[in-house]
Structures are given as C-alpha cells and as structure tokens.
Amino acid sequence: MEKTVEILNRHKTPPxxxxxxxxxxxxxxxxxxxxxxxxxxxxxxxxxxKKSKFQDIEVFExxxxxxxxxxxxxxxxxxxxxxxxxxxxxxxxxxxxxxxxNVLVIGGGDGxxxxxxxxxxxxxxxDFVEIDKDVVDASRVHLKKMWYDENDKRVSAYYEDxxxxxxxxxxxxxxxxxxxxxxxxxxxxxxSRDFYLSLKRALKKNAVFATQSQSPFYDAEFIKKLHAGLxxxxxxxxxxxxxxxxxxxxxxxxxxxxxxxxxxxxxxxKYGRLGTLxxxxxxxxxxxxxxxxxxxxxxx
Amino acid sequence: MEKTVEILNRHKTPPxxxxxxxxxxxxxxxxxxxxxxxxxxxxxxxxxxKKSKFQDIEVFExxxxxxxxxxxxxxxxxxxxxxxxxxxxxxxxxxxxxxxxNVLVIGGGDGxxxxxxxxxxxxxxxDFVEIDKDVVDASRVHLKKMWYDENDKRVSAYYEDxxxxxxxxxxxxxxxxxxxxxxxxxxxxxxSRDFYLSLKRALKKNAVFATQSQSPFYDAEFIKKLHAGLxxxxxxxxxxxxxxxxxxxxxxxxxxxxxxxxxxxxxxxKYGRLGTLxxxxxxxxxxxxxxxxxxxxxxx
Numbered sequence: 001m002e003k004t005v006e007i008l009n010r011h012k013t014p015p016x017x018x019x020x021x022x023x024x025x026x027x028x029x030x031x032x033x034x035x036x037x038x039x040x041x042x043x044x045x046x047x048x049x050k051k052s053k054f055q056d057i058e059v060f061e062x063x064x065x066x067x068x069x070x071x072x073x074x075x076x077x078x079x080x081x082x083x084x085x086x087x088x089x090x091x092x093x094x095x096x097x098x099x100x101x102n103v104l105v106i107g108g109g110d111g112x113x114x115x116x117x118x119x120x121x122x123x124x125x126x127d128f129v130e131i132d133k134d135v136v137d138a139s140r141v142h143l144k145k146m147w148y149d150e151n152d153k154r155v156s157a158y159y160e161d162x163x164x165x166x167x168x169x170x171x172x173x174x175x176x177x178x179x180x181x182x183x184x185x186x187x188x189x190x191x192s193r194d195f196y197l198s199l200k201r202a203l204k205k206n207a208v209f210a211t212q213s214q215s216p217f218y219d220a221e222f223i224k225k226l227h228a229g230l231x232x233x234x235x236x237x238x239x240x241x242x243x244x245x246x247x248x249x250x251x252x253x254x255x256x257x258x259x260x261x262x263x264x265x266x267x268x269x270k271y272g273r274l275g276t277l278x279x280x281x282x283x284x285x286x287x288x289x290x291x292x293x294x295x296x297x298x299x300x
Numbered sequence: 301m302e303k304t305v306e307i308l309n310r311h312k313t314p315p316x317x318x319x320x321x322x323x324x325x326x327x328x329x330x331x332x333x334x335x336x337x338x339x340x341x342x343x344x345x346x347x348x349x350k351k352s353k354f355q356d357i358e359v360f361e362x363x364x365x366x367x368x369x370x371x372x373x374x375x376x377x378x379x380x381x382x383x384x385x386x387x388x389x390x391x392x393x394x395x396x397x398x399x400x401x402n403v404l405v406i407g408g409g410d411g412x413x414x415x416x417x418x419x420x421x422x423x424x425x426x427d428f429v430e431i432d433k434d435v436v437d438a439s440r441v442h443l444k445k446m447w448y449d450e451n452d453k454r455v456s457a458y459y460e461d462x463x464x465x466x467x468x469x470x471x472x473x474x475x476x477x478x479x480x481x482x483x484x485x486x487x488x489x490x491x492s493r494d495f496y497l498s499l500k501r502a503l504k505k506n507a508v509f510a511t512q513s514q515s516p517f518y519d520a521e522f523i524k525k526l527h528a529g530l531x532x533x534x535x536x537x538x539x540x541x542x543x544x545x546x547x548x549x550x551x552x553x554x555x556x557x558x559x560x561x562x563x564x565x566x567x568x569x570k571y572g573r574l575g576t577l578x579x580x581x582x583x584x585x586x587x588x589x590x591x592x593x594x595x596x597x598x599x600x
Binding site for chain 2: 029031035036037038039040041042062063064065081083084217241243244245248249250251276277278279280282283285286289290291292293295
C-alpha cells in the first residue's frame, strides 16, 4: 500500500533546517525539519514568497491554524497559536517591572511583540529594531492579525542590526525584548557577550529584559551556556517556560533578566485589562517553576 | 527543485488518524497525522509490528528519540521524553492523596505508569488492567526502559476491559490512573458517565484519581464536556498541564478528581526519593495554574 508524494519546496540541503511542502491524498503540507523531528501543517496555498537580503520569507494559508510565517524554512508562527509566544515573551518582563516607559524590541518583524507591548498604558516609547525590512513589509500586508496599530505614535521602527543599534544608546530603556530566530548567522550576535554588555549600557539600572531561549528538551547545552554568560553580567537570570505548539516539541523557554527585580515577581498587575488569552498574573509566577530536568540545566 | 519521496506505511485512510514513514534524502520518518498537523521522527528501523485484536501495534528505533511506540499509527511515546507524561499522570494523583495503598491502573500497557506507581513506598497493591495483552507483550520485550520490575509482588495484571473490571470492585482503591488512548472505539468507554459512576463505587470515599484528557489547544470541546460530566459526579475536578513533546502541539492536559482532597495540594512530599526528571512538589501546584484560554474551557 505505497503512495508517492512530492516535496514541493525544499530550499536547502543538507537537512538540518529545511522545510518541505508535501502532498498526500491530494493534500499539501508545510514541514519544518528540526534535526531528527518535524512539525507539519496542512496548507491551502502559499501566499507570499521572497528571498530577502537575509533569508527566505514565506507566508502560507493553512487549513486550520491560520496563516503561517516561515523564515529559512523554519516556522516562526501560526496565527492560531501565536498568542502564547508573544504574550509570554512580552508581558513577563513588562509586568516584572513596576513601570516600563521606554521599551526596546529587537527582532519580531512580524509585529506580534510590539502589538503586545502597546497594550501597556504606561509605555511611552517603543523602539522597534528589525534587521530585515522585508519581514516587516510581508507581515504588515499578509499577517494583519499580528500587526500593531501603526497610528500609535509611540512606535518608531528602525531597520538595522540590533547588535549595532544598542551601542548607540545609554541608560535609556526600562525594558527590552529580544525576539530573534534560532541561533544562526543572522541572530547569533543577539546571544553574544558583547551584545549583552552593550544592552546593559543601553538599559536603565533597574531595567528588566527578556529573550527567547530555545527548547529545554533539545537545546540544553545552549541554555546552559547562555545562562552562565548572563550570570556573569546580570544579577537575576531566570528561565521560564510556555506552551508554544508551533515550535518543535511545543515547550519553549524564555530568559528574563534584571539587576534589580526578581523576574518571577509581578510588580504591575494589569493583566485583566491586557485582554490576554494566555498570560495572567498567576501564570507569570508559575511559568518560572521548572521541571526537574530543566532545574538541572540552569543550576549552573 | 522537486524531490520524490515514498510513504512506506499508511494503515488507514481517510487521514484523520494515520501515520506514514516517509523517506527523503535517504532518511526514513514516522509521521503521525492528527487532523491538520503532523509530528514526525527520523527513524533507523521498524523493530516490531503486529495487528492485535484491537489495534495496529508498532515499535520503531528512532535516530535520537529512543524507541517509539505507535498504536493505530498514533505515537504513544518516545523513550527520550516519555518521563514527562508518565510522571505527571502518576505522581500528581498519588501525591494529592496522603497515603495511597491500593492503586488501580487502567490502560498504560507500555508499563510506564506502573513503573512510576511502584516508586511510592506506601503503595501495597497495584491492579494493572490493560485490554490489549499484545501491547504488554510488545512493551515488555521491546520497550525495556518503560517496563516495571516484574519481581515486584505488589502488581497484578489483568487483560480485560477496564470498563467491565471496575464494576467488580467496591470501596477498594485509594487512587486510580486512567492512561488510555485518544477517544476512539477502544477507549471511549473510559470517558463515559457509566464508567465514572462505576469507578466512584470502586474507589474509597477519600480517593483521588487522574485521567489523561487530551490537548487544550485542539480538544477544547472534549475537555469542556468531560469536566461538565465529572462535576456532576465528583466534588473536585481539576485540569492540569504538562509539556509532552510527542503529542501534537506538545501541551497535554490531565484531569485529577476527588470527593475529599483538592488535587492541586501536595499531601505526601516524597518527590526527592522518587528520582523524577519532571515532577516535583512545586511543579505539582503550578501545573494547575492555567493559561487564560484554558481557564475559559474549564470554567463550566
């Protein structure tokens, strides 16, 4: 009972990070292959495809997960489930700070982080730094659910490398959020010691920042090194977890950092007005309660 | 740049629940298709395959997730990550009870739940009821990592339908664990009102039991009905979540129930001696803290 299917798109080989849309029984699929596992979605059609200066950008209309954004064949988000990732990467650092006014967002060209940041009334200025303007242009048009209100005058967008951008600022931001891709040629600078030293200068003394920090199931060594490096520079370095169904394994980690505030403590209870689907005050605290194997990863 | 791959095994069509091993670039994969998404693993070889009276049973050796058990083309477990599911389904109900002595396990033919139950010294008797002896036989031989110590005289195995088994018991068990497959012809009885009424009679008055209860992302209506039905019969009905990377979306729910004890409270702190990789006392409590959209599902 063998069937033949076709891989319709596969940008890169060897296969460490490549995607395929395959069809079977008349269906089309988008597949992200991450090492020895893969996550796939049944799709209706491809809506957008562009090779930017930095990466392959594609948007698909899926059968039941809304639109899907891929960068270099890696699924960045599904519209149906993106709220988990964007809420947890945004509202944890913003709620761990008593009153974040100046917020820096690095990466997140799909707009989801800025959309969440703007829900906080105390925020006065959002500097949105994305290296790839083509991601922003594609998202603005094809991922309207993700996009923030561009009439909101608090946002300034800068299309440049976040690593260079932070060098120009000093003692300015209350909060920073780093929403970058898996460590790769584009994003590895955003996990480097030099970047964190620059970021520390760009932040105010009592700032809180957060970065996505990969999967505790599949990137334990990465997390261990990241935390060791951050603990050299900052006082509080805390891992927290959320359910992110569109990333391999569905368990994603974030790291929240501060020299002043313990990140697991909520200092600004506004979640009722944030209209969240995932985040709440109680979940903020419990997201820092880690499974035993994850405690071992971050125990230093 | 098209490539042709082959689906090597596909037991059933239409595709609601079917699996495919496909090869690309010389690789073989096992894929579980669950509605409009799929999870796949790169495999070395198939180790075991049998069509039992109830279902298709297969065991694969994967590239980096250990061995994988599938029933009717649905991934039941990967050896690498199975600890999350088995620990959380077992240690939550057993730790919410102050002293569980008689324990009933329904389903879980792979042995993982019994293995975890036996870690509790207070347990005196484990009745292990699995409808499909072929799953037990396959797991005993091919999933040794999962299997419990058969020299442990506390365990009695019964190869029969759990729905019928519980009718024969009265006021006997302190704890029950229902480790069944997705609702299907085989398992739907284990989610029925009649079964829960029989189970209530089989349990002591202060018992605590738990069942797997599907994904809050993809089975919201199922969970809503399950909880409404359970609340008709029992006092405390509580949903909790864990990261289970081998189930679609990686976020799995469990439901813990009692007429006497609030399930989120730990009454027996033994986790240090349990040697767990996932469960601990703090996680027990925080697993019951739910994302906003999940609170809405179970709010009745």
